[in-house]
Amino acid sequence: MSLEETLAIELTVNGERVESTVPVRQHLVDFLRTELGLTGSHIGCEHGICGACSVRVDGAVVRGCLMLAVQADGAEVVTIEGLTDSGEIADLQEMFVERNALQCGYCTPGMLITAAELFDIGLPASRENIREFLSGNFCRCTGYHAIVDAVEATLKQRLSR
């Protein structure tokens, strides 16, 4: 098996149709970063632990490093770039800046895309719920406190509107 096996795929990324031929062993984040230049999704551990690679596939947040690009054939993928352009979490992004919820920013796209799902589900905005929901995303800088602050403040702001 010396030749790299490839497969043609067709999917939607951030609302745009994409056609490509990819190595079957390439994971989704490598495809998004190297083929499409969408470098907002980061690669940390490549074995499902850190959450830096989080992307939204068919409406649900998943680990981009634990899904093959060929498995996204026919799917609707949204990355942090798409989420930013749509304005869906503009308030959360502003709050991250205001509350100092990022330092190096490596974990931030994953944190935001996961928090966006928390907003969709509409759990009560307790700090415990927020911590539990973000428990699969590592941050090596902030100590999490400021991140929980930003998510909590945004949730409260949305509820009061």
Place this chain on the structure above:
Amino acid sequence: MKAPRFHYVRPESLDATLGLLAEYGEDARILAGGQSLMPTLNMRLSQPKVLIDINRIEALKGIAVHDGMVRIGALARHVEVMNSPIVAEALPLIAEAMPHVAHVAVRNRGTFGGSIALADPSAEMPACILALGASVVVDGVRGRRTIAADDFFIGLYETAREPDELLVEVLLPPQKPGHVSVFMELSRRHGDFAIAGIACHARVAGGVINDARLAYFGSEAKPVLGTRTMAILNGKAWPTASNEVVNAALDEDLDPIGNTFGSPATKLHLQKVLTRRVLDAAVQRARAP
């Protein structure tokens, strides 16, 4: 790291999958949610020649009640099980345990069948189906088999499923009136694999425990029933059965394996503490309407 090379196939039907399994045998691996398999590929801990992606097979999906049993399809994602009204109503043990399985992004993709097929010794779902006395249905070109959970888990990541068989569904008896379920585990962080844990299902009336099924996980090579402990508790009021008697039975039932999360002695101690907490909770839940 990146996954090594493999041949990728994505069958659209159950028959096609079984044919592929028969053809490739031990050279093939089933790809379900990928939440355990993909990490081992990326770290090159496993190098299967062929990956059979079952994600498009409709026959493996869904959660339904059929002939008085709850059928959870192998491809039901953890998140579907967690949000299922059928599971909430008929399988409170599973409903209580599922939030302990990993984190939201992993639950969005990981499957019930994958968790059972993998049989991680620290995983929640294998212990739950053991406590509930469920059955695992596997299929292959040689025929379909239904295996009792009691006989399914054989050793460390080892099950009664043959390499050419596909796990298709799990059949679980709905909880009957008068019964209670309790699930407890200790882990370092929320969503981590357990250091010690118990899935319990029992009939409790007036503080008396009957037909208790206590499945221990996180400490042995596979989920195990505390059979001597279960026998001692049977027909007695809890907490009348003394701690010493229960602890002595647990010494016999369990033989924990140490890891970075604890020595065998620590794990045994934790399982004893959890046993008391679980039984207290069972009696309390039976009292509360």
